[in-house]
Amino acid sequence: MDSPETTTIPLPVLEPFKGVKRVPLEEYYTSGHRTCQGCESALVMKLMVKAAGPRTVVLGSTGCMYVANTTYYSTPWVVPWMHTQLGSSGSAAVGTAAGYKALMRKGKIKAEPINIISFCGDGGGADMGLSAISAALQHTEYNHLILLYDNESYANTDIQASGSTPYGAYTSFSPAGKAKRILNRRWKKNTAAMLAAGHSECRYVGTVCASYAVDFMNRIRKALTIGGPTFIHSFDPCPKGWDYDPMLSHEMGELAVLSGIFPLFEVEDHQLRLYGKSKQIAEGRQKRLPVRDYLLKQGRFAHFNDDDIDYYQAKIDDMWTKWLIPGVLPFGTDILNDQPPA
Numbered sequence: 001m002d003s004p005e006t007t008t009i010p011l012p013v014l015e016p017f018k019g020v021k022r023v024p025l026e027e028y029y030t031s032g033h034r035t036c037q038g039c040e041s042a043l044v045m046k047l048m049v050k051a052a053g054p055r056t057v058v059l060g061s062t063g064c065m066y067v068a069n070t071t072y073y074s075t076p077w078v079v080p081w082m083h084t085q086l087g088s089s090g091s092a093a094v095g096t097a098a099g100y101k102a103l104m105r106k107g108k109i110k111a112e113p114i115n116i117i118s119f120c121g122d123g124g125g126a127d128m129g130l131s132a133i134s135a136a137l138q139h140t141e142y143n144h145l146i147l148l149y150d151n152e153s154y155a156n157t158d159i160q161a162s163g164s165t166p167y168g169a170y171t172s173f174s175p176a177g178k179a180k181r182i183l184n185r186r187w188k189k190n191t192a193a194m195l196a197a198g199h200s201e202c203r204y205v206g207t208v209c210a211s212y213a214v215d216f217m218n219r220i221r222k223a224l225t226i227g228g229p230t231f232i233h234s235f236d237p238c239p240k241g242w243d244y245d246p247m248l249s250h251e252m253g254e255l256a257v258l259s260g261i262f263p264l265f266e267v268e269d270h271q272l273r274l275y276g277k278s279k280q281i282a283e284g285r286q287k288r289l290p291v292r293d294y295l296l297k298q299g300r301f302a303h304f305n306d307d308d309i310d311y312y313q314a315k316i317d318d319m320w321t322k323w324l325i326p327g328v329l330p331f332g333t334d335i336l337n338d339q340p341p342a
């Protein structure tokens with residue numbers, strides 16, 4: 001047996017799916033949940049665990065994907081599942097990985113690849129649990145994936161604004177009123193890029209959108225097989241919180257990517273690349289759509305006037321034309337000039 005210092009959980013072999021016809025039919029997140037009609041986060045859970053396969057343990061922090069998925073005596077999870085506290089997806093991931101590692105080292109269970117996936121919402125992950133995720137990404141001796149499903153609000157407690165809520169959106173904390181039309185003036189937090197830039201030993205950070213399901217699943221498989229702690233940020237349209245017809249969830253994800261609000265990128269072994277439609281936009285092979293089309297399909301932006309839409313569009317244009325890496329790093333470089341900009 002290896003010494004405690006060198007024993008690691010063996011990594012799984014999960015080749016990328018080469019097209020939708022190669023995706024297995026087996027489901028590990030099935031019926032038995034009570035998420036809203038058109039809930040994209042439910043699809044995210046389904047694709048996430050389908051990509052991972054049966055030898056997977058899922059840990060989930062409080063939020064819609066806990067509450068709606070664990071009604072008494074009923075659950076959609078076919079794989080082992082455990083709830084963890086709202087801000088502790090990172091701690092749960094490390095603790096579970098460490099537990100499995102110890103059991104395998106002591107010979108109490110067979111040494112085999114077991115995927116550990118810990119998910120959190122944007123409230124739980126981009127806000128409350130950010131420090132625990134940061135710590136988890138420093139523990140390179142444990143293999144696990146933390147998936148942040150971002151429905152852009154504290155949805156389960158009735159749509160409060162989070163650090164991931166977009167500028168101007170109507171939430172129960174930021175209703176549009178006569179005196180103040182725009183209450184939420186914060187620009188959405190750039191969580192994946194922040195975690196990638198700040199954790200130089202983390203081997204995989206990526207963004208995904210379930211509207212591009214095969215790309216989505218292949219990023220999950222890459223994150224689970226590369227070794228060490230990994231992080232994925234998923235963009236999840238939410239018909240209840242965003243106020244649109246539930247049948248438009250898929251289209252809403254596409255519009256967010258095509259308008260450039262949510263760039264698809266991955267940092268794999270410290271190399272950053274855009275992929276999918278975001279790559280095509282950067283290469284000039286795909287037109288970046290006006291953000292107006294995306295905003296005006298949602299009730300949470302129904303109070304926007306033309307000035308608001310122009311402001312929003314200008315901010316996205318800056319992301320793609322002024323940032324060091326389009327849509328990812330929000331600064332340019334002028335490293336030898338120590339004078340502030342005029």
Ligand SMILES: Cc1ncc(C[n+]2csc(CCOP(=O)(O)OP(=O)(O)O)c2C)c(N)n1
Nearest residue numbers: 062063064086121122123124153154155156
């Ligand atoms: C420490 C703590 N504070 C507050 C709550 C109440 N609470 C439960 S779910 C939730 C919303 C979580 O939002 P998010 O993480 O974005 O997940 P979503 O509900 O949007 O899926 C809150 C505030 C809690 N469970 N624990």
Ligand code: SF4
Nearest residue numbers: 035036039064238240
């Ligand atoms: S509120 Fe949004 S995230 Fe929560 S179950 Fe409904 S659609 Fe899904």
Ligand SMILES: [Mg+2]
Nearest residue numbers: 121122153155
């Ligand atoms: Mg949320």
